Amino acid sequence: MGRTNLYIHYDAVTNHVMTRAINFEIQDFPKHYFPQNIILAESTLDFGRFDPQTNFKLIRGASEIQVYFESAHKEKMRISNWIDFETLEDMHGLTAQEIAEILYLFHANKALKSAFFYKLQNNYVYLTLPNGLNKVYYRHVQHFYPRFQRAMVVHMSELLNESRSLFFMRKAKVQALPLEIAEQVAPIFVNGLKVNFQQAYVKGSRHFVPLDIVEDELTLLTLDQAPKNHIGFIIYDSNAEKWSLELTLDRD
Template structure:
């Protein structure tokens, strides 16, 4: 499989993050923030039940939510659009207007007012767009960091182990990207960045992964760009198993 470039674009007005090639897993949630219940935008046949009062298909309890996410991961199928909620009793108090807003959010992939409903007490909304993008609303944007760190670790592991046989050659273990580096990098999310694995370069025992601002120009995601367009470089040292972020622009200017 060839190298895959990653895309992250954060909208601070609505608190959503648009991504490409950054999957969602149950492990991407801290235990205390794992969704308790989900309203599903679609109706997977093997999971959930229809709520008689709202006619929403729902998952109830951490176990059902976990099992559904794990099934999507293991079978590599598209996850339904969903929104989490805390209490079935409060969910039943949604007004017809609020239900209409929720259905609009699932089908139009944007909000009429807010993606965060008082009666649901939701922390997230997950949406899959037709063009291969995922859009996720985060009440607390730092909850995105675990997901980002996991995918960076996975894609960098593929990078540093390129060409190694499945049966021959010891594969290198890649350390997780430290949270402090994600925090340093996060201001670039608002500009729409490409994590450019396709043009990553090896220099002795380090790998340099360019970072480029592409805003909404998604055609650039699959194209090689001049390396002098980089705004930063993620550097992974395979000997020391350490990460470094080298910013080439002043984020405070």
């Protein structure tokens, strides 16, 4: 399996995070913020029911939502665009204009005004875009960090194990990326960050993954970049089982 570069671009105005090669899993949700109800943009045959008042397809209850997410992951199905909401009663208070705004959000992949609705009290809007992009609006952008931390562990594990024999060598286990490192990298997300696993290299037991600014130039995601343009490195020491971060100080 070839190496895959990660892409993260945070829009601080609308509070959405655009990503590529970072999937979405149940474990990414903070425990107290797991959706209790969601509105689906698409009608799935096996999940949810139509609400007669709004004609939205709904999945109600955290357990049913969890089954939907897990089934989609297991069957490698595309998850519908969705938005969460707290109570059915308040959702029924949506005006025709607000319903139109939600439908526009689902189909245009952008908000007319805001992606966060007072009557829904939603914390997320999940959208899938062309070219493998994923766009999630976060009421609290810190909720993205667990996704980033998990993705880094997954891809670093693949990097460490890419040359190991399937049968004769024990697979290396990568420790969790510390939250403090995710928080240190986070300010760079606004610039469009490529976590450059394709140009990662090893020195002794230390694995260096370059960081590059690509803004919204997605063609740069699969192209090698000059080492002088790297803005830093995320490093994993497989002997010490420890992560570290090195950033170039003379860059904005």
